[in-house]
Amino acid sequence: MAATKQAVSDVQTLDMGQIELREVNATLQAAPSTNYTQFEILNTRGSHAIAVGLDAEIEVTVIGSTGYYCAGMNKLATVHVTGSVGPGVAENMMSGTVIVDGDASQYAGATAHGGLLVIKGNASSRCGISMKGIDIVVHGNIGHMSAFMAQSGNLVVLGDAGDALGDSLYEARLFVRGSVKSLGADCIEKDMRPEHIEILADLLTRAGADAKPEEFKRYGSARKLYHFNVDHADEY
Amino acid sequence: MNDTPQTLPRQSWTFSNEVNAEIRRAAHTGIYDIRGGGAKRRVPHFDDLLFLGASMSRYPLEGYREKCETGVTLGTRFAKKPIELKIPITIAGMSFGSLSGPAKEALGRGASLAGTSTTTGDGGMTEEERGHSEKLVYQYLPSRYGMNPDDLRRADAIEVVVGQGAKPGGGGMLLGQKITERVAGMRNLPVGIDQRSACRHPDWTGPDDLEIKILELREITNWEKPIYIKVGGARPYYDVALSVKAGADVIVLDGMQGGTAATQDVFIENVGTPTLACIRPAVKALQDLGMHRKVQLVVSGGIRTGADVAKALALGADAVSIGTAALVALGDNDPKWEQDYRALGTTTGAYDDWHEGRDPAGITTQDPELMARLDPIEAGRRLRNYLNVLTLECQTLARACGKSHVHNLEPEDLVALTIEAAAMAQVPLAGTDWIPGKGGF
DSSP: OOOOOOOEEEEEETTTTTTTTTHHHHHHHHHSSSSSSEEEOOOTTTTTTTTTTBBSSEEEEOOSSOTTTTTOOOOOEEESSSBBBBTTTTOOOOOOEEEESSOOTTTTTOOOOOSEEEESBOTTTTTTTTTTEEEEESSSSSOHHHHHHHOOOEEEEOOOOOOSBTOOOOEEEESSSSSSSSSSEEEEEOOHHHHHHHHHHHHHHHHOOOOOOGEEEEEEEEESSSSOOOOGGGGO | OOOOOOOOOOOOOOOOOHHHHHHHHHHHHOOEEEOOSSOOOOOGGGGEEEEEOTTTTTTTOOOOTTBBBBBBOOOSOOSOOOOSSSSEEEEEBBBTBBOOHHHHHHHHHHHHHHHOEEOOBBBBBHHHHHHHHHHEHHHHHHHTTOOHHHHHHSSEEEEOOOTTTTOTTTOOOEEEOOHHHEEEEEEEETTTEEEEOOSSSSSSOOOHHHHHHHHHHHTTTTTSSSEEEEESSSSSHHHHHHHHHHHHSSEEEETTTTOSEEEEHHHHHHHHSHHHHHHHHHHHHHHHHTTTTOOOOOOOOOOOSSOOOOOOTTTOEEEESSHHHHHHHHHTTTTHHHHHHHHTTTOOOOOOGGGGGGTTSSOOOHHHHHHTTTTHHHHHHHHHHHHHHHHHHHHHHHTTTOOOOOGGGOGGGEEEHHHHHHHHTOOBBTOOOOOSSSSOO
């Protein structure tokens, strides 16, 4: 009879002062075949591609700040970064949760298909670019060209948004509490209906955000650019 | 009766009937022409080169008795699992969406029978393709439609697409009529809307970023998969050098005759450089970095015959890739559909409105009735036969030059028929020892 797998309550420490990136990721990626469910990563020193390609319901705490693509293509795992993250955090995430206590550089949550990305600080430009189903909650502000060509999912911003928000937007929903410097092509303000309040309330709760859904405005696609029409060429 | 000699009606070369027709079309519609395929204009090409063959100074190999190897290994630089191919000819990236599911299946069947790889395209990996391709290269494109780590891991190699020969610097557009429920679902977008494919990647810019992106892809896939970088024929010396710097295992270089599913005709015909002009600068970049044969070079764009294959290899490529020719082998632009082509206002050999989804051959369409015209098993066999012929032709020429492996072909085996081809391929003009740009005159 096969032994029943039991979670180990200990936290396995991966010290990047002692081991290479490859070993860190290989250990985390092999987690489904071990009993460990909790990991912490020390001495990250801004390394790139930390905790990428995870595919198990594990909890990873990254102590410090990271370089590019932290938690890239994440599935199922919860990754918590206590510092700030470089470009492309949680890019192409499929599911799971990524929490950043600090700020995020460009392309946070780019092309991600699912899961929840919470940034407690600010996010730089192109936050949520080409997002495909992810939910992103930014407690601070976001930079220019955020949600560019965003396809689906929700982007929630408690602070302000920079220039050209939602340019060439498809079906993603954008919720901004503060000001929007400018809207991009084909992005318009839309009515906040009860179902949107409900979605927003849930996201704010899950992201630990202290804000009321009623304080937000919703932005979405005017859908004028869905079919190429030469009369709309001036929009580009 | 007037006996005065008359001047014959004279058509303008500058304002030809073809040019005037396009002016009238533009004036009527107010929009540029969109089409599929690659450059149709005449540019210097492999036809402008000849092999010298063996003579007093070198001896040939016996055509039916002595071996001429064709195998190639791609991805030997970093990948734990390089790709071993029996022939130096691969199938280029073409998307599900632009092509039908049965067409992708046929490509997989034919390529696998011939011992080579196929490549996905914008729109993700389909079961038809993975299931029938023994070796499958998964493209990593700016749109990231359908991109996911599971498919990344079940691919045999990953191709980061920076550009393509038909439109270096351009993105794409799949028109709404081809966006069925299945295509839309794979791309996370509504059914029936035009779907734009971005011209640059959303989360990196430049070779320094790309180096980090490739690190991430390798970390996700346990450093097993060869990573290709595909570039359009623009600045081949620098594009190849920077691809090496970014960490490529393999570089795919696509000249302007390389096809696309759809883009503006003005783009296809006026941006990029001919395949012939790309190869030597690319090889020089690899040689300057000491990486020739260590980072493999795959050349595409207008490869049609075994002679084209042999000439590309002689100029320094490790392999070639075919797209348009593979579609023709499946049945694209077949004369048996002439009546249907005429109904669409075109003719066999000229049909290029692949984006409209009304392909009589059932290849570049999502229409169930048209798709059913292509039998993937039979079409796969045709592709296998064609790939075999390309290989046999290439071997024939290599043996004639005394080579026991097609990779032993070299520029010294070639001469050029035109000054332009001599300059681009950096081989002598036939009957002279003159290579334009290399002195001697």
